[in-house]
């Protein structure tokens with residue numbers, strides 16, 4: 295059972311930090327309920343995610359083979375793609391990774407509170423004056439427009455220094471964050487006026503690194519080089535230029551520059567398009583296994599239906615196993631009558647609709663299947679009937695999404711267990 299920790303902020307309580315108060319005092323009290331991570335002994339349901347910390351170290355070592363001397367800053371946003379950012383960060387820090395990237399200031403703070411000492415880059419932009427948090431936790435912000443630069447520069451002046459290091463992001467074709475080329479001049483003027491901003495990095499992000507076509511890198515690289523020349527011409531000397539996500543790390547050394555930012559590949563999933571899983575000589579190992587156990591077994595008769603809406607109807611006698619994991623755990627409902635699970639080392643089909651807490655499997659073809667047998671929904675299983683693996687890529691193909699979403703969908707209801715070899 296999960297224990298619940300409740301934090302209540304009373305509006306009458308003195309506000310020690312009016313600058314960070316962005317709610318209206320007439321709002322109802324804000325109640326924040328935060329489930330703590332389950333302890334092994336708290337968990338009654340046999341559904342779990344195992345994180346193989348050795349796989350993280352292995353994947354880092356594999357990436358080093360292609361990046362050679364170029365530093366690796368691992369991307370740990372969204373709770374390290376569902377793996378648990380603190381454990382992932384500690385493991386990677388000890389394994390010698392050079393820096394970390396997160397999306398949110400909050401995610402950076404979580405890592406500092408876990409004792410992580412590495413440089414941490416906050417890539418996702420930030421949404422109010424967060425200078426104090428950035429400074430207190432030594433987080434490096436990414437600036438995407440002149441307004442942000444002005445606000446941060448002003449806050450740095452008010453705080454009285456030291457200079458605040460930042461990275462500037464330029465738009466090389468994603469049209470999401472980053473300064474568009476028409477505005478580079480503006481941005482440079484603003485940056486020059488802000489004496490307490492130190493432009494330590496220049497970065498961009500690739501929109502098409504995991505696409506099929508070949509020249510996906512040429513145009514962004516051309517724009518990025520142009521941005522670099524403008525920054526140098528304006529007297530800035532950013533020490534770190536960076537552009538590469540996992541796909542670019544693996545496919546295009548020209549994108550490596552002064553550091554690379556792999557996410558997915560660190561977790562052992564090939565980012566490449568399905569048609570070219572071209573990690574070459576590298577072998578990545580999936581770091582996450584999601585599993586459960588059979589909690590109900592029954593024989594059904596011809597004509598019997600399974601699950602909500604009876605979307606599966608038996609044509610002949612079948613044996614059905616129920617497992618206590620459903621779409622609320624991140625097992626997509628789109629896997630209904632399409633996806634698979636591994637039992638006794640063999641692949642069996644999901645039949646009927648995946649429901650919120652339960653899923654049903656057709657185990658008719660499995661000799662010896664029994665109550666409490668282990669069932670793997672994501673990851674590798676070896677058993678008396680063989681050995682097989684269900685990858686995030688396979689699930690993504692069944693559900694019309696991408697491996698990134700498959701991993702980050704594994705919900706917090708699934709307790710994470712950390713496995714050292």
Ligand SMILES: *Cc1c(COP(=O)(O)O)cnc(C)c1O
Nearest residue numbers: 369417499539540555556557558
């Ligand atoms: C998420 C992210 C990455 C990592 O991408 P992967 O494809 O998972 O390697 C790198 N850079 C930025 C800006 C990102 O948002």
